Amino acid sequence: MIRGAEKTIRRMRLGSQPGEVLDRSRQFVFTWNGQKYPAFGGDTIISALTAAGERVFSRSFKYHRPRGLLTASFLDPGCNVQVGDEPNVRGAHRKVEPHMEVRAQNVWPSLHFDARAANRYLGRFLPPGFYYKTFMKPQRLWPLYEKVLQRFAGGGQASPDTPYGYYDKRYAHPDVVVAGGGPAGMAAAVATAEAGARVMLVEDEHELGGHLRWGDESDLAALRELREEVEAAPGIEVLTDSVVTGRYDDNWVAIMQRGLPDVEERLIKARAKTLVVAPGLIERPYVFENNDLPGVMLSTAVRRLINLYAVKPGERAVVLTANLEGDAVVEDLERAGVEVARIEDARNGGDVVRVRGGKGVREIECGDGTRIECDLLVTATGWTAPTSLLNMAGDKPVYSAKAARFFPSELPQGVLATGGIMGDGTLDEFLDHARATGKEAARRAGKIGGALRSSIPQATDAEESSAEGPAETPALPVYEHPKLFRGRTHGIVDYSEDVSSKDLVAAVKEGYDSSELAKRYTTATMGPTQGKLETVNTVAVIAEATGRSIGETGTTTWRPPYAPITLGALAGRNFEPVRYSPMQSWHERHGAEPLVAGAWIRSDHYGDPHAEVRNVRENVGIIDVTPLGKLDLRGPDVPELLNLLYVNKWSNLEVGKVRYGVMCAEDGVILDDGVTGRLGPEHYLMTTTSSGAAAVYEWIEDWLQTYRPDWQIHVTPMTSAYASINIAGPNSRELLARVADDVDLSTEAFPYMNVRTGTVAGVEGCFMWRIGFTGELSYEIHVPSAYGLYVWETLMDRGADLGVRPFGVEAQRILRLEKGHFIVGQDTDALTQGFGAGLDWAIKLDKEDFVGKPELEWQSERNGYFRLVGLQPHDGSVVPLEASQIVEGNTIAGRITSSRFSPTLGRSICLGFVAPHLTKPGTTVTVQLPDGSRVTATVMEHHTHYDPEGVKARG
Amino acid sequence: MILLPCPHCGPRNVSEFRYAGETGPRPNPNSTTPQEWRDYLYTVDNPAGWTTEKWFHGTGCRRYFVVERNTVTNEVRDSRLPATQLENSP
Numbered sequence A: 001m002i003r004g005a006e007k008t009i010r011r012m013r014l015g016s017q018p019g020e021v022l023d024r025s026r027q028f029v030f031t032w033n034g035q036k037y038p039a040f041g042g043d044t045i046i047s048a049l050t051a052a053g054e055r056v057f058s059r060s061f062k063y064h065r066p067r068g069l070l071t072a073s074f075l076d077p078g079c080n081v082q083v084g085d086e087p088n089v090r091g092a093h094r095k096v097e098p099h100m101e102v103r104a105q106n107v108w109p110s111l112h113f114d115a116r117a118a119n120r121y122l123g124r125f126l127p128p129g130f131y132y133k134t135f136m137k138p139q140r141l142w143p144l145y146e147k148v149l150q151r152f153a154g155g156g157q158a159s160p161d162t163p164y165g166y167y168d169k170r171y172a173h174p175d176v177v178v179a180g181g182g183p184a185g186m187a188a189a190v191a192t193a194e195a196g197a198r199v200m201l202v203e204d205e206h207e208l209g210g211h212l213r214w215g216d217e218s219d220l221a222a223l224r225e226l227r228e229e230v231e232a233a234p235g236i237e238v239l240t241d242s243v244v245t246g247r248y249d250d251n252w253v254a255i256m257q258r259g260l261p262d263v264e265e266r267l268i269k270a271r272a273k274t275l276v277v278a279p280g281l282i283e284r285p286y287v288f289e290n291n292d293l294p295g296v297m298l299s300t301a302v303r304r305l306i307n308l309y310a311v312k313p314g315e316r317a318v319v320l321t322a323n324l325e326g327d328a329v330v331e332d333l334e335r336a337g338v339e340v341a342r343i344e345d346a347r348n349g350g351d352v353v354r355v356r357g358g359k360g361v362r363e364i365e366c367g368d369g370t371r372i373e374c375d376l377l378v379t380a381t382g383w384t385a386p387t388s389l390l391n392m393a394g395d396k397p398v399y400s401a402k403a404a405r406f407f408p409s410e411l412p413q414g415v416l417a418t419g420g421i422m423g424d425g426t427l428d429e430f431l432d433h434a435r436a437t438g439k440e441a442a443r444r445a446g447k448i449g450g451a452l453r454s455s456i457p458q459a460t461d462a463e464e465s466s467a468e469g470p471a472e473t474p475a476l477p478v479y480e481h482p483k484l485f486r487g488r489t490h491g492i493v494d495y496s497e498d499v500s501s502k503d504l505v506a507a508v509k510e511g512y513d514s515s516e517l518a519k520r521y522t523t524a525t526m527g528p529t530q531g532k533l534e535t536v537n538t539v540a541v542i543a544e545a546t547g548r549s550i551g552e553t554g555t556t557t558w559r560p561p562y563a564p565i566t567l568g569a570l571a572g573r574n575f576e577p578v579r580y581s582p583m584q585s586w587h588e589r590h591g592a593e594p595l596v597a598g599a600w601i602r603s604d605h606y607g608d609p610h611a612e613v614r615n616v617r618e619n620v621g622i623i624d625v626t627p628l629g630k631l632d633l634r635g636p637d638v639p640e641l642l643n644l645l646y647v648n649k650w651s652n653l654e655v656g657k658v659r660y661g662v663m664c665a666e667d668g669v670i671l672d673d674g675v676t677g678r679l680g681p682e683h684y685l686m687t688t689t690s691s692g693a694a695a696v697y698e699w700i701e702d703w704l705q706t707y708r709p710d711w712q713i714h715v716t717p718m719t720s721a722y723a724s725i726n727i728a729g730p731n732s733r734e735l736l737a738r739v740a741d742d743v744d745l746s747t748e749a750f751p752y753m754n755v756r757t758g759t760v761a762g763v764e765g766c767f768m769w770r771i772g773f774t775g776e777l778s779y780e781i782h783v784p785s786a787y788g789l790y791v792w793e794t795l796m797d798r799g800a801d802l803g804v805r806p807f808g809v810e811a812q813r814i815l816r817l818e819k820g821h822f823i824v825g826q827d828t829d830a831l832t833q834g835f836g837a838g839l840d841w842a843i844k845l846d847k848e849d850f851v852g853k854p855e856l857e858w859q860s861e862r863n864g865y866f867r868l869v870g871l872q873p874h875d876g877s878v879v880p881l882e883a884s885q886i887v888e889g890n891t892i893a894g895r896i897t898s899s900r901f902s903p904t905l906g907r908s909i910c911l912g913f914v915a916p917h918l919t920k921p922g923t924t925v926t927v928q929l930p931d932g933s934r935v936t937a938t939v940m941e942h943h944t945h946y947d948p949e950g951v952k953a954r955g
Numbered sequence B: 001m002i003l004l005p006c007p008h009c010g011p012r013n014v015s016e017f018r019y020a021g022e023t024g025p026r027p028n029p030n031s032t033t034p035q036e037w038r039d040y041l042y043t044v045d046n047p048a049g050w051t052t053e054k055w056f057h058g059t060g061c062r063r064y065f066v067v068e069r070n071t072v073t074n075e076v077r078d079s080r081l082p083a084t085q086l087e088n089s090p
Helices: A045-051 A115-125 A139-152 A183-194 A210-214 A217-232 A299-309 A324-335 A388-392 A427-454 A501-509 A515-522 A535-546 A567-571 A584-589 A609-618 A638-645 A693-707 A732-737 A785-798 A809-818 A853-861 B034-042
Strands: A023-032 A035-041 A080-083 A086-090 A101-104 A168-172 A176-179 A199-202 A236-239 A242-248 A252-257 A266-271 A274-277 A296-298 A316-321 A339-345 A352-356 A363-366 A371-373 A376-380 A398-400 A405-407 A415-417 A492-494 A593-597 A600-605 A620-624 A629-634 A658-664 A670-680 A683-688 A714-717 A722-728 A754-760 A763-770 A778-784 A804-806 A867-873 A885-888 A891-902 A907-914 A924-928 A934-939 B003-006 B010-013 B018-022 B050-056 B064-070 B076-080
Touching: A023 A045, A035 A045, A045 A299, A176 A183, A176 A427, A183 A199, A183 A210, A183 A217, A183 A236, A183 A274, A183 A427, A199 A242, A210 A217, A210 A299, A242 A388, A266 A567, A274 A388, A274 A427, A296 A299, A299 A324, A299 A376, A316 A324, A324 A339, A324 A376, A339 A363, A352 A376, A388 A415, A415 A427, A427 B010, A492 A501, A492 A535, A501 A515, A501 A535, A515 A535, A584 A785, A593 A809, A600 A609, A600 A809, A609 A620, A609 A804, A609 A809, A620 A732, A620 A785, A620 A809, A629 A638, A629 A693, A638 A683, A638 A693, A670 A693, A670 A754, A670 A763, A683 A693, A693 A714, A693 B050, A693 B064, A722 A732, A722 A785, A732 A778, A763 A785, A778 A785, A785 A804, A809 A891, A809 A907, A853 B034, A867 A924, A885 A907, A891 A924, B003 B064, B003 B076
Parallel strands: A023 A101, A168 A266, A176 A199, A176 A274, A199 A236, A274 A415, A296 A376, A316 A339, A316 A376, A620 A804
Antiparallel strands: A023 A035, A080 A086, A080 A101, A242 A252, A252 A266, A352 A363, A363 A371, A398 A405, A593 A600, A620 A722, A629 A683, A629 A714, A658 A670, A670 A683, A722 A778, A754 A763, A763 A778, A867 A907, A867 A934, A885 A891, A885 A924, A891 A907, A924 A934, B003 B010, B018 B050, B050 B064, B064 B076
C-alpha cells in the first residue's frame, strides 16, 4: 500500500469496499493549492486528498490552528475550501470534478506555514469578545484597525467578476415532505406513498441510505431492500443533495435543491400537508486539550472514510468509545489495516485526557496516564438530535439525562418525527416506527387536505373525509448513554468560531451566564456549523460553570435556514414587469425619454420640454395619459357613493356634465383627486390620479363591501381598457373635429366640463371630456386600447398643418404648474388635510356625511395649519429645488413642493406650503436652497400664475 | 407563510392578500368627539390572542372578508363576508 512520499501516489487508498461510492473506472486529476492530485469519480474533495495522505486542510478562524478532517460530512468545520471563485465550499461533501482548482482559505502565506498562527501566542489578548474591549481607541485609528482585522477575518474570497449563474424557484404541493433519507426516512416515505399520498423525500447526501451506507453486510443488505422499495413505490419524488432548510406556518417548507445539471441552486417552496422529520443523529465531538488537531476524528467520520471512500484514516489508532457505534468502528479499522493500539471504553471508566502534536496527532494521553504514540484518535462519545425543524414548528426540546441528548416534546398536528431523533433501537424497531409514522403522516395529510377542500365553496357537497382514527405508533426505547461532554482538560467547543471551553467559562465569569448571552458574547454556535456539532457541549460547559443542569440551562432558538443557501437561490430569476401604453412603440421611435412611473413606462419628453410647452400654448399638443385611473360606475346609488367619498356635492350632476372631486381619508388627509362625469342616468365614469388608480379602486370597494353593501353599485376598473390622449392648445378643437365624426364640438353644444361619447377616427365607443389640466382649450379622449396607436397616429397625421406635436410628462408638469393645479402626493403629503391645499371652495361641510367630515370640520375651526400657496422667487432666474425649506431665521416655516422655470412667463414659478401667518398675498418669504444659500420669494394671490380668469380653457 | 381561507377562493397563501385593519364600528360622524374619532382612527387592540380583522384578496377575487385569527399561533378560526356596519352603528 505505501509506495513512497510522492503526493501523486494514492498512499492511503484502500482496495474496493463493498459499500463504496467510488467509480473506479473514472480516474482524473484536480489541483489543491496548485499541486496535482488524483481522484476517482465519487470522491469528495477531502476524501481524495486524504487518500493522497493529506491531513491539514485549513487554519482555524481566530488562532489559525491547523485543522483537518473531523466528521467527513457536510458539517466538517475544518474542511471549508475555495473552489475556483466559489468560497466556503464544504469540501467533505462536494464531489471532486476533473480539473477542479481547490485552494485553502484564510491562510497566509500558505496552508502549512501560516504566519497568523502567531495569534496563538496572543491568546490571552484575544479572549472572546476581545473586539468589544480592544481596537476601540483612539477613534481616528479605526480605518487602520479595520484593515488589520480584515486580514484576520476568516472565510473564502468572493470575486466581483463571477458571472450571474442561473438560479430558479419551484412551487410544489406534495401531501407529505419527508426530511431525511436515511432508513427511517425511506421507510416512512414508502409507507406514506403506499397509503396513497404524494411524497417528496429530501436527502442531504448524494444518495439515500443514511448510516446504512457505511454499515456492515447486513446494513448494506437492508439498504438495498429499502432502495428497491423506494424505487417501486408510486408517488415518491426523491431529491438528493437537497435540504429542507426551513419550516414556516402551515407547513410552508423551504427546500434547497443542489446538484442539478443546469441550475446552480433551486429554492423549492412547498406547501406540504404534513412534514415528517427524520434527520437522524449527529455525532458529537468530545472536548479536551488539542481535540482539534488533525488526526482526531469522530467514529462516523472514520466509518465513512473507510466504507464509502476506501480511504485509510491513519496508521495507528486509539479509540475512545461510549456506545455500540463506537465499538463497530474498531472492526472497520482493523479491516482497513489500521493498528488499533488501545480501546478506551468510557462505559468502564476509560477516558482521553489530552492529545499532543504540532500539525497532527502524535501522542495520546489516556485516562490512566498511559501515553500512546499514534496518528489517529477516534472518538464516539455521544449523539446530538438535530431538532431545528421541530423548533421551527414550535417545539421546545427536552433534555434526557438518561440518553444524554435532547428529545422532541410537543409537535403540532402537521409535523411528525421518526428515526434516531425519537429514540434508540434495532434497525427493525426503527423501520417499524418509521412505517407507522409514515402511515400516520398520510392519514393526517388526508384529514388536512379534506379540511382545506371543505373550506373552498363547492357547487356540490364535499365528500365525507375518512373516519379512520389515528393508528398506534409504537414508541422507541431510549438507551442509557454516558454523559460525555468535556473531559478533564479544556479544548475547542466551537471549531468554526474557535471558541474553547475556557472561553465559555470566562464568559460566564464575566456575567454572560445564560445560553443566549454566552452564545452572543463568545459567538459559539454562530459559525458555519450553526450549533449542529457544538450546541450541546456549549450548554454542558455553561451548565458546569453555573452549577445548573443541562436541562435547566436549555439551548438557544434555532431559526431558518438549516443549511446554507446562496443569495442567488433566494433571488431566483430576475423578473421586472413593466406596463406600456399602446402608443409606446410610437414614443420610442420618436425619441421619447422614458420615465418610470410605478410599473408604467411613460414619456418624459421628446427632446425639448420647453418647446413642447410653447407649442401647447400656441398651437396644439397631444400627450399620452393612458395610466390615468379610470373607473366605470353603474347603478342607481352612484351619487350616494360620490357624496360619501368626495368632499363636494354630486346629487345634481346632469347627464353629460363633469365635475372635479377630491377624496379625503377618515383623518381628513387628501387621498386622491380627479374628474367624474355622468354618461347616463345610472352610468358614471370616474378618473383618478395615475398612481392612485389601484388604491382608489380598493378604497371604493372597501366602502361598498363593508360599509354599504346595500347600495346597488357596480365598479369596473378600466385603466388599461382605454388608451387616453389629452389634446391641448388653441387648435385642439379644430384637430379633434377632424377625427370626431359624430359629436358637435361647438362650445355651445359641448361646453367646458362636459363629457360626450362618440366615434373617433372611425373607432366607436370613445369618450371625450372637455376639461383643462393644462389651462388651454383641451379635450381628453379615451379610446378602446386596441385602437390607441391608430388614433394617436391619425391625430399626428391630420394635425400636421395645425402644428401638432407630442408633449411629455415634464411639459405637462410645467403647464399645470403655470395654472396652479396641485398634484396629490407632490403638493400634498400624508399630513395635508383638505383645507391646507386651499380646497375651501370644494369642501361642503353641510353634507350629511362624507369620509373625513369630522376632521375637516375641526380643521376649519382651527387656524394653525400650513397652507398651499403660489410663490414666485424675486429673482426669476432662480428655480429653487423642490423640497427646499422656507425659513424664518432658523425655524422652518414651510417648503417648496413644486418648482419649474416657466417658458410661458419667462421666469421661475412655485407652489409651496407656508405657515399660517405668511399666507397673505404679497408677503415675502425666505427660501433656503440645499447648498445653504437663501433667496426671497413672494406669496401670490392665486395658485395659478397664468390666465387667472381661466378664459382659455373655457373658450 | 400562513394560509388564509378566502370565503370565495378557499385557502390561499397570505401573500395574495392585503391586511386591511381590525374591524370595528364607525362612530357617527355628526355626533362624535375628537377623542372618539381619533380612537377609531388610530387605536388598535392588537391582542396577543384572538382578533377579528379585515383582509382584501388583491390577487384573487378582489373581495374584502373578515377572519378571526390568533395572533400568537396564527390559527384561523372563521372566515366570512363582512357584516354590514350599519347593524352595529348607534
